[in-house]
Amino acid sequence: DGGITQSPKYLFRKEGQNVTLSCEQNLNHDAMYWYRQDPGQGLRLIYYSQIVNDFQKGDIAEGYSVSREKKESFPLTVTSAQKNPTAFYLCASSGTGGRNQPQHFGDGTRLSIL
Amino acid sequence: GENVEQHPSTLSVQEGDSAVIKCTYSDSASNYFPWYKQELGKGPQLIIDIRSNVGEKKDQRIAVTLNKTAKHFSLHITETQPEDSAVYFCAVGSGYSTLTFGKGTMLLVSP
Numbered sequence A: 001d002g003g004i005t006q007s008p009k010y011l012f013r014k015e016g017q018n019v020t021l022s023c024e025q026n027l028n029h030d031a032m033y034w035y036r037q038d039p040g041q042g043l044r045l046i047y048y049s050q051i052v053n054d055f056q057k058g059d060i061a062e063g064y065s066v067s068r069e070k071k072e073s074f075p076l077t078v079t080s081a082q083k084n085p086t087a088f089y090l091c092a093s094s095g096t097g098g099r100n101q102p103q104h105f106g107d108g109t110r111l112s113i114l
Numbered sequence B: 001g002e003n004v005e006q007h008p009s010t011l012s013v014q015e016g017d018s019a020v021i022k023c024t025y026s027d028s029a030s031n032y033f034p035w036y037k038q039e040l041g042k043g044p045q046l047i048i049d050i051r052s053n054v055g056e057k058k059d060q061r062i063a064v065t066l067n068k069t070a071k072h073f074s075l076h077i078t079e080t081q082p083e084d085s086a087v088y089f090c091a092v093g094s095g096y097s098t099l100t101f102g103k104g105t106m107l108l109v110s111p
Helices: none
Strands: A004-007 A010-013 A019-025 A031-037 A043-051 A054-057 A064-066 A076-078 A087-094 A109-113 B004-007 B010-014 B019-025 B032-038 B045-051 B056-059 B062-067 B072-077 B086-093 B099-101 B105-110
Touching (some): A004 A087, A019 A031, A019 A087, A019 A109, A043 B099, A076 A087, B004 B086, B010 B019, B019 B086, B019 B105, B032 B062, B045 B062
Antiparallel strands (some): A004 A019, A031 A043, A031 A087, A043 A054, A064 A076, A087 A109, B019 B072, B056 B062, B062 B072, B086 B105
């Protein structure tokens, strides 16, 4: 069954700690995205990648880092530089092809501060 | 950059009524307009999308209309059911891969 898997579902971070959120897709999509969702807010783009070994900053990239070593994987690291990391993090993927393609989402990771 | 405004932020209807959610956008070059439904604790799910060469698209009880001149598009849900209760997001794309999202509408359908 094709889809996007995010893990863990819940994650707790201590002060000064880096944490990594996992995102895996088996949809054979070239593009992957990370969004942050805060209560009452829309989705804000953190990073995106349109091809392996390449990625671009979104609107709120400060305090985050990503890698794209494999087509099916796009992990997000929330660094200690991100001072307000508590949020719901969503990963998505889509095809590419010269115009916007539908984005498919995972079920998210909720990050909280201890 | 693109600016997307979504209204209303909350919408309460009785089962069987229709619901309409509207989004406006700022970039006249935008050409892709998807709508997502998000249930509690889940990721958004695409329910319908429309491109700028089409004025209206329908899928059973859901329809989307687009007015390019006025730069707004709307989601219409007819014969609402309690299971339609969720948060709905509009989004706008301009031909590249990224989307700009509205802030969402919480729809509550009362039996």
